[in-house]
Amino acid sequence: MAILSQLLQVLVSGDFWQLALRDGALLALPALGGVLSERSGVTNIAMEGMMLTGAFFSVVAALSFHNPWMAVIVAMLAGGAMALIHAFISIRFRADQIISGFAINIAAVGLTTFLNAKLSNFRGLQQVDPSGRLPTINVPLLDNIPFLGQVFFQQNIIVYVSLALLAIANLVLFRTRLGLRLRAVGEHPEAADTAGINVYRLRYGAVIMSGLLSGLAGAFLAIGIANIFNDNMTSGRGYIALAAMIFGKWTPWGAFVACMIFGVGDALAASTGVINVPQYFLQMVPYVLALVVLAGLVGRSTPPAADGIPYTPGGE
Amino acid sequence: MTASTAPARPESEAAATSPWVERLRRVGRALALPAGSVVLAFLIGAVLIALAGGDPLASYEALACGGFGISCFGGETPALQISNTIEFITPLLMAGLAVGVAFRAGLFNIGVQGQLILGAIFATIVGLRLASLPGVILIPLLMLAGVVGGALWAGIVGVLKAFTGAHEVVTTIMLNYVAYNLLNYLLINGPMQAPNSSQISLPVGQNAQLPTLIPQEGLFFGQPGGAYHASIGIFIALAAAGVYAFLMRRTALGYEIRAVGQSQRAARYAGISVRRTIIVTMLISGAFAGLTGGLMIAGGSLHYLYADLKFDTTGFDAIAVSLLGQNVAIGVVLSAILFGALHAGGLVMQSDVQISSHIVEILQAVILFSLAANFLRSLKLRLPSLGREPAKPDGMEAAQAALQAEVGSTAAAEGDGRA
Amino acid sequence: MSTEVRADRPAAPGGEAPYAIEMRHIRKAWPGVVANDDVNLTIRKGEIHALVGENGAGKSTLMNILYGLLKPDAGEILINGQHAHISGPRDAIVRGIGMVHQHFMLIPVFTVGENIVLGREPVENGDFYDRSEVDTRIRALSDEYGLHINPDARTGDLPVGLQQRVEILKVLYRGADILILDEPTGVLTPQETHDLFAVLRGLVRGGKTIIFITHKLKEVLEISDQVTVLRRGKVIGTVRTKDTNEEEIARMMVGREVLLRVDKAPAKPGAAALRVEHLTVNTEQGLPAVRDVSLELYAGEILGVAGVEGNGQSELVAALAGMLKPRSGRIWIGDRDVTEEGARHTRHAGLAHIPEDRRGAGLILSFSIAENTIFGHQRDAAFALRGMVLRLHEIYAWARRLIKQFDVRTPSEETPARALSGGNQQKVIVAREMATQPKVLLASQPTRGVDIGAIEFIHRRIVEQRDAGAAILLVSAELDEIRSLSDRIAVMYEGKIASIEPPDVPEERLGLLMTGGGGRQTHPAAS
Known part of the structure; x- marks a missing residue:
């Protein structure tokens, strides 16, 4: 029962929950991107690649400008550009969206490693110095609350941004005209089109949003957490976000809850020193969790009706 | 049964074309898209190389040298380059078949990498534990172990998909990461790490190694035989392609796999168990993937398990191999040759003209984009004079249909739209 | 598809134009098929005009062109005597054309109200969807045309007849004067069909023009004022309903006398x-x-x-x-x-x-x-x-x-x-x-x-x-x-x-x- 008490010890520590929330908020960004994209009817498995692209370009920009905000903008634009390719191929050419998304992920690996080798002469880009890093914000007064202060009020600025974006997205999606139209396009594009709604414009917008959000997540990972770029550094987080989106039934808060489950898994994986289980088994935890979670859904999670189906106006 | 000789001839214009002409036209149509995609990829690649300050022509010469042993200017031995290329082709072909089987059933197996890692782990264990057995027994056992490892790993995906509907794209990727961590556990200060070394296992013995194509003693084409690593594994992979072709075209199981891939609703109508077919397909796919892992251990040049196998991309490259080959055996063989040459050539290109070999991944992505988007079809639609009925590659429509399984049959029915 | 929206509705013509719609020399071809071949169609204001033809005769293609869902290869369209460039449904809606599609354009998971106002939603405080305003407007519309429905019901839960009512309300909400109904009775019971016809007659009395696509000859005779018959993408003719009969329309549709009955001997049932x-x-x-x-x-x-x-x-x-x-x-x-x-x-x-x-x-x-x-x-x-x-x-x-x-x-x-x-x-x-x-x-x-x-x-x-x-x-x-x-x-x-x-x-x-x-x-x- 040593493991149980070690686990308990981990679960009551502020460090653990601080880490879990950080990673949950990180995952929530691409997951939210996925929600928006798929709500508009474009299947998106490309968050991984868009995130990786964002991570790379944030480091390049941070190293050149020594300014994290410039880096964030560049990262978002880079993620958005990858998303634009996915949108163009999926919407204009009515491609298979899974293959297009997978190709984005491959392209992102190829592009970032290719450019990484080119820019660093095969040595790898250097570490980002503090002037280029995203800051941690300690909310005055509140950060002194025991436990809760550490978990909620001593976080990287992007954690707060991520939570705010979730709230805004939820409001937009379910309370506004824009959200109604976006959901209409994802459920029944013909109905939306015949009601005079521009299906393509909304789909492009939603997919590009997913790129901007994933790019932001990439920047958070690279210049807010790791402070360096490593090839393939997203290591499947985009895919885990995808699982979170499905588990969260294509809603922002649902996806966030799922992201928190994975965040806890991540934090567990990082607790090797305390929990006496081989390190690599602990690191399997988030992935195994994703499997269990997906298997447990058994037909209870239904995607938007037109998700993944290219739209042809006036089609037959 | 009266075997009538003359098929019914309708009065329509279609009657004018003989089946042979139609068959030729179908082959032409099938080749146009992949060939166009490859050409497009090379064009875009050239632009990228130029943007990166390289010389596209020299780069592609180096690529051709490394791939096919032609147009070499860096003092390479053509025969050695071809041997290297064969070494790349073997796993790509095997893994491409693994992806292809799944595609035919409408399943997108992104987990071939994890499955081949499991195959390699199982194969290595058998190779090390049963090292005293003679090669004729040990090698088949080792391959079988690989098959079992891969099939087990893919079988999990099949069962989850069949019984809970968990989408295979997500489950295969998750299992990849579990496999990577398993590999790390075994090899980084773990039970399989070789003494006094790091992150690798002991090599399997001579008995467990496949014979090479060129004897290891003596000089061949100006190089010692030991420099040539290509093994007879290539023949195993080619035989697997033959099995694949037979399975798909000539067996009832292949027929059922293809039917499930096209329309699960129709499959149910025909009395085919969709669940069983999905599981069986994943087992076969995993078996091909596991055999890939076995071939990496018994063939190849290393003969041991190494932790960096998790950075190997064979299982992902195989997706492009399979799609470019339109999921048919001969196509997969041809595209495995192309990608094998690209990978081998990329290394020569990197050392000769300092263009990162990762350009190959970008080419691969462009090929996937243009296959998925079917740019050619779009061109045809806008030029009706060229247009006959637009052809559609099997697998994509199938994967699409599979993703929409929950939505019902409408996707498949509407997907084929205007003919 | 063009994103251009023509917000201005053409001013009423000087005199009363007799025709609601004139479609002239419309042609639309797919690779290998000519769906509409030099089609001319004239619809008078205030009439119920039946458009009949077999499956694949080109009826739906023609109406999709009128509604802006398809672009014709050639031809022109006049609405109320004015040349109309229709590059999307928005243009058609602006010109007072509404379409009730054969396969309902309704989103099952949306409420009736959301479906009706989609595309022209009332909003408050910027972009927030104004549900109480939606309810008010729909109740007003329901009362005006006698089409009662609960705006907060989930659309997918309604029976087909009521879903069609939602479709019609949707079109009326957009202020359509010209209604296109594509095979509206295919999914209805005889009773529901009867009710629908009563609604249509009421709409015409209120000044609307209706184009009614069908292949059911009895309905043509019962409801329409004029009939246009299409066959293989061409107009075979337009006749006044009261001057024709079922046999003549059937002949025009198929180009030959058709066997409406199946010859068969009485059954000899066994075990x-x-x-x-x-x-x-x-x-x-x-x-x-x-x-x-x-x-x-x-x-x-x-x-x-x-x-x-x-x-x-x-x-x-x-x-x-x-x-x-x-x-x-x-x-x-x-x-x-x-x-x-x-x-x-x-x-x-x-x-x-x-x-x-x-x-x-x-x-x-x-x-x-x-x-x-x-x-x-x-x-x-x-x-x-x-x-x-x-x-x-x-x-x-x-x-x-x-x-x-x-x-x-x-x-x-x-x-x-x-x-x-x-x-x-x-x-x-x-x-x-x-x-x-x-x-x-x-x-x-x-x-x-x-x-x-x-x-x-x-x-x-x-x-x-x-x-x-x-x-x-x-x-x-x-x-x-x-x-x-x-x-x-x-x-x-x-x-x-x-x-x-x-x-x-x-x-x-x-x-x-x-x-x-x-x-x-x-x-x-x-x-």
Whole structure:
């Protein structure tokens, strides 16, 4: 029962929950991107690649400008550009969206490693110095609350941004005209089109949003957490976000809850020193969790009706 | 049964074309898209190389040298380059078949990498534990172990998909990461790490190694035989392609796999168990993937398990191999040759003209984009004079249909739209 | 598709333009097919204009062009005498055109209100959806036209008749003066059709113009003022309804005299070939569909199943065919209990099945015709050695034989099924299912969406099968088909067999039975 008490010890520590929330908020960004994209009817498995692209370009920009905000903008634009390719191929050419998304992920690996080798002469880009890093914000007064202060009020600025974006997205999606139209396009594009709604414009917008959000997540990972770029550094987080989106039934808060489950898994994986289980088994935890979670859904999670189906106006 | 000789001839214009002409036209149509995609990829690649300050022509010469042993200017031995290329082709072909089987059933197996890692782990264990057995027994056992490892790993995906509907794209990727961590556990200060070394296992013995194509003693084409690593594994992979072709075209199981891939609703109508077919397909796919892992251990040049196998991309490259080959055996063989040459050539290109070999991944992505988007079809639609009925590659429509399984049959029915 | 929106509605012309719509020299071609060929169509203001033609005659293409969903290759459109450039539905809406589509353009998970206002939503505080304003406006609209509905009901929960009401409200909400209704009665009961016609007459009295697309000649005569007939993409003619009759319109539609009746001898029913006892079946989603149905089907008879679509017919057939597991009850073919057997063994027991969903279930479109002719029999000894290795030579010979016997028009047996016309695709299925000389044949919507020539052919074959001793269960949404082919007619309503009637039962009685035995059926959401 040593493991149980070690686990308990981990679960009551502020460090653990601080880490879990950080990673949950990180995952929530691409997951939210996925929600928006798929709500508009474009299947998106490309968050991984868009995130990786964002991570790379944030480091390049941070190293050149020594300014994290410039880096964030560049990262978002880079993620958005990858998303634009996915949108163009999926919407204009009515491609298979899974293959297009997978190709984005491959392209992102190829592009970032290719450019990484080119820019660093095969040595790898250097570490980002503090002037280029995203800051941690300690909310005055509140950060002194025991436990809760550490978990909620001593976080990287992007954690707060991520939570705010979730709230805004939820409001937009379910309370506004824009959200109604976006959901209409994802459920029944013909109905939306015949009601005079521009299906393509909304789909492009939603997919590009997913790129901007994933790019932001990439920047958070690279210049807010790791402070360096490593090839393939997203290591499947985009895919885990995808699982979170499905588990969260294509809603922002649902996806966030799922992201928190994975965040806890991540934090567990990082607790090797305390929990006496081989390190690599602990690191399997988030992935195994994703499997269990997906298997447990058994037909209870239904995607938007037109998700993944290219739209042809006036089609037959 | 009266075997009538003359098929019914309708009065329509279609009657004018003989089946042979139609068959030729179908082959032409099938080749146009992949060939166009490859050409497009090379064009875009050239632009990228130029943007990166390289010389596209020299780069592609180096690529051709490394791939096919032609147009070499860096003092390479053509025969050695071809041997290297064969070494790349073997796993790509095997893994491409693994992806292809799944595609035919409408399943997108992104987990071939994890499955081949499991195959390699199982194969290595058998190779090390049963090292005293003679090669004729040990090698088949080792391959079988690989098959079992891969099939087990893919079988999990099949069962989850069949019984809970968990989408295979997500489950295969998750299992990849579990496999990577398993590999790390075994090899980084773990039970399989070789003494006094790091992150690798002991090599399997001579008995467990496949014979090479060129004897290891003596000089061949100006190089010692030991420099040539290509093994007879290539023949195993080619035989697997033959099995694949037979399975798909000539067996009832292949027929059922293809039917499930096209329309699960129709499959149910025909009395085919969709669940069983999905599981069986994943087992076969995993078996091909596991055999890939076995071939990496018994063939190849290393003969041991190494932790960096998790950075190997064979299982992902195989997706492009399979799609470019339109999921048919001969196509997969041809595209495995192309990608094998690209990978081998990329290394020569990197050392000769300092263009990162990762350009190959970008080419691969462009090929996937243009296959998925079917740019050619779009061109045809806008030029009706060229247009006959637009052809559609099997697998994509199938994967699409599979993703929409929950939505019902409408996707498949509407997907084929205007003919 | 152009994103351009023309916000300004053309000013009313100087005088009263007599025509609501003039479409001139419209042409639209797909690769290989000319859908509209130099089509001219003139619609007077305030009339109900029927647009008739067979499937594929180009009616829907023409209306999709008018509504901006398709771009014509050539031709021009005048609305109220003004030239109109319509590059998308928005342009059409702005010009007062509204369309009620054959397949409803409704989002099942949205509320009625959300569906109606979609595209022109009232908002408050910037972009927030204003639900109370939506409710107010819809209630006003409902009162004005007498189309009552609860704006907060979930659209997917409503019966088809009410969903259509939502569609009409949607069009009226957008201020349409010209309403296009594409096959609006296809899914309605006779009673609902009657109600719809009353609504349409009311709309015309209120000054609206209506274009009514249909292929049902009786409805044309009942509701329209003018009729335009299309055949193979061309206008055959426009006539005043009161100057014409059913036969003349039918002749214009098909270009020759048509056989509206099927010649057949009286049935000689034999022993029960199919017995069903207390069968209860749920849909794949788990909703009750078939409730405690018992019936006997005799060798040598055709039992027609009439009913409004969605009253359990599909699930009944799926359960009989072994595709859907019943919740309770038993099914026998001859003496064999096949309740638990599944599709494959049920087929071996002597059942054949022409499925309602030709392209989604009956065929694999990418497979060759030869491969399709063994679909469902791919492990039979005749086609597969030990049930494993396909015997290609036998399969091709078999395919050639069926192609010949059933007059399938195809270049070869290797042609993919996708390349065939709808009628020929259906012939492949009919050939495959009839060639096994089944004891029981389930024919579900066997002639849906095929041309008249193929309909006659398939009807003849069904009667031949009956005369050869097969027991046939015919499910069709076309009452005429049921009445002309069946020896007995079972009416399904809400998952039960309401009654079994003789073939000469008056249509009014069928209509009554199909709606639950008389009386207006009101849905709680309709008040």
